[in-house]
Amino acid sequence: xxxxxxxxxxxxxxxxxxxxxxxxxxxxxxxxxxxxxxxxxxxxxxxxxxxxxxxxxxxxxxxxxxxxxxxxxxxxxxxxxxxxxxxxxxxxxxxxxx
Amino acid sequence: xxxxxxxxxxxxxxxxxxxxxxxxxxxxxxxxxxxxxxxxxxxxxxxxxxxxxxxxxxxxxxxxxxxxxxxxxxxxxxxxxxxxxxxxxxxxxxxxxxxxxxxxxxxxxxxxxxxxxxxxxxxxxxxxxxxxxxxxxxxxxxxxxxxxxxxxxxxxxxxxxxxxxxxxxxxxxxxxxxxxxxxxxxxxxxxxxxxxxxxxxxxxxxxxxxxxxxxxxxxxxxxxxxxxxxxxxxxxxxxxxxxxxxxxxxxxxxxxxxxxxxxxxxxxxxxxxxxxxxxxxxxxxxxxxxxxxxxxxxxxxxxxxxxxxxxxxxxxxxxxxxxxxxxxxxxxxxxxxxxxxxxxxxxxxxxxxxxxxxxxxxxxxxxxxxxxxxxxxxxxxxxxxxxxxxxxxxxxxxxxxxxxxxxxxxxxxxxxxxxxxxxxxxxxxxxxxxxxxxxxxxxxxxxxxxxxxxxxxxxxxxxxxxxxxxxxxxxxxxxxxxxxxxxxxxxxxxxxxxxxxxxxxxxxxxxxxxxxxxxxxxxxxxxxxxxxxxxxxxxxxxxxxxxxxxxxxxxxxxxxxxxxxxxxxxxxxxxxxxxxxxxxxxxxxxxxxxxxxxxxxxxxxxxxxxxxxxxxxxxxxxxxxxxxxxxxxxxxxxxxx
Numbered sequence: 001x002x003x004x005x006x007x008x009x010x011x012x013x014x015x016x017x018x019x020x021x022x023x024x025x026x027x028x029x030x031x032x033x034x035x036x037x038x039x040x041x042x043x044x045x046x047x048x049x050x051x052x053x054x055x056x057x058x059x060x061x062x063x064x065x066x067x068x069x070x071x072x073x074x075x076x077x078x079x080x081x082x083x084x085x086x087x088x089x090x091x092x093x094x095x096x097x098x
Numbered sequence: 099x100x101x102x103x104x105x106x107x108x109x110x111x112x113x114x115x116x117x118x119x120x121x122x123x124x125x126x127x128x129x130x131x132x133x134x135x136x137x138x139x140x141x142x143x144x145x146x147x148x149x150x151x152x153x154x155x156x157x158x159x160x161x162x163x164x165x166x167x168x169x170x171x172x173x174x175x176x177x178x179x180x181x182x183x184x185x186x187x188x189x190x191x192x193x194x195x196x197x198x199x200x201x202x203x204x205x206x207x208x209x210x211x212x213x214x215x216x217x218x219x220x221x222x223x224x225x226x227x228x229x230x231x232x233x234x235x236x237x238x239x240x241x242x243x244x245x246x247x248x249x250x251x252x253x254x255x256x257x258x259x260x261x262x263x264x265x266x267x268x269x270x271x272x273x274x275x276x277x278x279x280x281x282x283x284x285x286x287x288x289x290x291x292x293x294x295x296x297x298x299x300x301x302x303x304x305x306x307x308x309x310x311x312x313x314x315x316x317x318x319x320x321x322x323x324x325x326x327x328x329x330x331x332x333x334x335x336x337x338x339x340x341x342x343x344x345x346x347x348x349x350x351x352x353x354x355x356x357x358x359x360x361x362x363x364x365x366x367x368x369x370x371x372x373x374x375x376x377x378x379x380x381x382x383x384x385x386x387x388x389x390x391x392x393x394x395x396x397x398x399x400x401x402x403x404x405x406x407x408x409x410x411x412x413x414x415x416x417x418x419x420x421x422x423x424x425x426x427x428x429x430x431x432x433x434x435x436x437x438x439x440x441x442x443x444x445x446x447x448x449x450x451x452x453x454x455x456x457x458x459x460x461x462x463x464x465x466x467x468x469x470x471x472x473x474x475x476x477x478x479x480x481x482x483x484x485x486x487x488x489x490x491x492x493x494x495x496x497x498x499x500x501x502x503x504x505x506x507x508x509x510x511x512x513x514x515x516x517x518x519x520x521x522x523x524x525x526x527x528x529x530x531x532x533x534x535x536x537x538x539x540x541x542x543x544x545x546x547x548x549x550x551x552x553x554x555x556x557x558x559x560x561x562x563x564x565x566x567x568x569x570x571x572x573x574x575x576x577x578x579x580x581x582x583x584x585x586x587x588x589x590x591x592x593x594x595x596x597x598x599x600x601x602x603x604x605x606x607x608x609x610x611x612x613x614x615x616x617x618x619x620x621x622x623x624x625x626x627x628x629x630x631x632x633x634x635x636x637x638x639x640x641x642x643x644x645x646x647x648x649x650x651x652x653x654x655x656x657x658x659x660x661x662x663x664x665x666x667x668x669x670x671x672x673x674x675x676x677x678x679x680x681x682x683x684x685x686x687x688x689x690x691x692x693x694x695x696x697x698x699x700x701x702x703x704x705x706x707x708x709x710x711x712x713x714x715x716x717x718x719x720x721x722x723x724x725x726x727x728x729x730x731x732x733x734x735x736x737x738x739x
Contacts, residue, residue, distance in 0.1 A: 092385030
């Protein structure tokens with residue numbers, strides 16, 4: 001089993017090793033535009049409602065400096081056992097990769 | 099529906115209003131217009147304590163519905179005296195709802211500068227002495243330092259503090275609720291900002307249905323060619339100066355013409371800014387990302403300047419409308435408007451008027467304090483915008499908008515004020531696009547193409563699609579007058595629904611025909627709220643909102659058919675050149691379009707006023723009574739099918 005690196009790792013997708021992923025997806029922070037759909041998808045999976053503060057991913061955009069930070073919190077397991085993490089599935093900008 | 103909280107700044111009280119009476123208005127603009135109509139006295143000026151300003155999220159805000167992020171700002175219009183509504187994107191509306199409040203109703207006047215904090219269900223009025231004098235950007239930074247980096251801020255800048263009637267509210271740096279002098283209304287109440295922070299929860303009544311509808315809509319948005327273009331080049335590269343391969347009409351030199359010289363347009367078209375783009379930004383939950391973030395790279399006075407969200411109106415308003423082809427200067431004025439809290443359309447119209455008055459010798463250096471207002475003079479334009487924001491020097495004349503400036507100056511300058519219902523306009527296509535022009539002329543908020551102007555006419559949809567969508571093959575034929583009155587009345591209702599749901603017009607049907615199906619929006623509304631809805635119910639809700647606003651305008655501002663005509667030059671001064679050379683609006687044809695438009699709404703064609711049968715048919719009998727008591731109820735009123 002392979003744990004993906006996070007925080008803007010580049011390079012090609014390594015071949016899948018083992019049956020399932022664990023841990024958060026990789027982040028291409030430069031591609032993130034700060035829409036927070038990932039927070040919504042994550043909280044909906046966890047709680048059946050939209051509670052961005054209760055999501056396993058957290059996006060903060062500084063509107064003045066045009067900087068986005070993406071962090072994983074609350075023990076994100078990368079939607080272990082599912083085909084792809086929900087946050088990566090809904091990201092419109094290709095900023096999250098399993 | 100969530101909580102509606104009324105904050106009385108005179109007394110310092112925060113009281114919940116019962117939400118039930120407002121449920122039929124959906125939320126957003128609908129709810130805001132209903133509250134303003136119910137609470138604001140006829141005699142009250144927009145800047146009096148008796149005026150109220152409503153910040154209302156839509157019922158879909160804070161969910162993954164694409165573009166459901168807009169906050170509606172509704173108040174009495176500081177220039178027209180009628181209704182004003184605006185919507186701003188960003189992240190404010192979702193945060194307000196996550197803080198437990200759907201709408202804030204702000205009334206009265208504080209004794210000292212204050213801001214309102216809405217945090218996890220608590221609504222408080224707080225001291226803003228440390229924020230007074232700040233730009234919108236500095237106010238946001240300071241409030242986020244106090245309330246956390248997830249807090250969202252809607253603030254005025256110095257222009258609002260100085261009661262400029264073209265001042266606006268700004269959130270997230272570049273998202274404006276621009277219309278109506280809402281910044282001056284905040285300023286008159288000594289209200290600097292509203293900050294929202296919420297860690298709450300928004301739960302769909304029918305989760306599986308809701309998510310299925312969201313997925314369908316998201317798929318449509320992502321597969322739309324029109325929205326893909328919007329993502330790539332923004333409205334700047336679409337309907338902005340130099341767009342449509344140079345065929346886009348654009349207001350030139352204060353709307354004297356609608357075609358700009360190709361070499362000038364080339365200097366400020368979207369592709370000219372690509373080297374400056376350092377990123378994209380998007381509103382809450384939106385996959386489109388139409389906001390481009392620029393940092394000006396070229397050596398000179400604008401090097402290092404950062405600004406985002408420069409859309410078509412800024413480029414037209416500060417570019418062709420001022421004959422200013424310096425791309426850095428256009429970006430600088432855009433940035434100044436955002437940081438000072440000024441509406442770009444209002445500023446464009448006022449300065450364009452001043453430049454034309456200068457050209458004609460009506461204004462001289464003795465009036466302007468020595469500022470040379472020659473067309474396209476970037477240094478002067480920037481200086482004047484700074485003065486407007488500070489209400490000082492020559493800028494003080496322009497600070498209340500073009501109509502007030504022309505009234506004050508006189509000297510025959512009124513003829514050069516481009517305004518509708520007292521509201522300055524920065525528009526295009528008024529001589530060549532019939533329904534587009536009519537929508538600007540009839541807008542309840544006094545001008546602007548984001549009411550009834552059909553985007554389908556710009557897009558030139560085929561005769562088949564026009565027939566399919568509207569039963570009108572000519573819908574996509576810009577020069578045709580046929581059926582355009584009926585089309586505009588329909589688009590006004592559609593747009594009212596979009597605004598009431600708090601959805602962006604780009605993702606909400608106004609912009610993309612594939613998203614025009616109100617049945618889809620009814621499904622989202624019903625699945626989210628649990629309240630029954632349908633295509634017919636939403637259509638009726640839209641008509642109720644437009645009728646309420648029209649009645650408000652009739653009662654408060656006394657507008658008649660005459661006020662739906664606009665400036666003389668769109669009739670009398672044909673386009674001299676360009677793809678639409680020789681085009682102008684024909685007065686007789688406009689009259690026939692208006693007849694058809696009033697008939698489609700069920701209003702009196704002689705006065706334009708709403709009628710009793712129409713209002714009663716929409717369960718708005720009390721408005722008919724109020725209009726009758728004022729002697730302003732229209733006669734007749736069978737709705738034309």
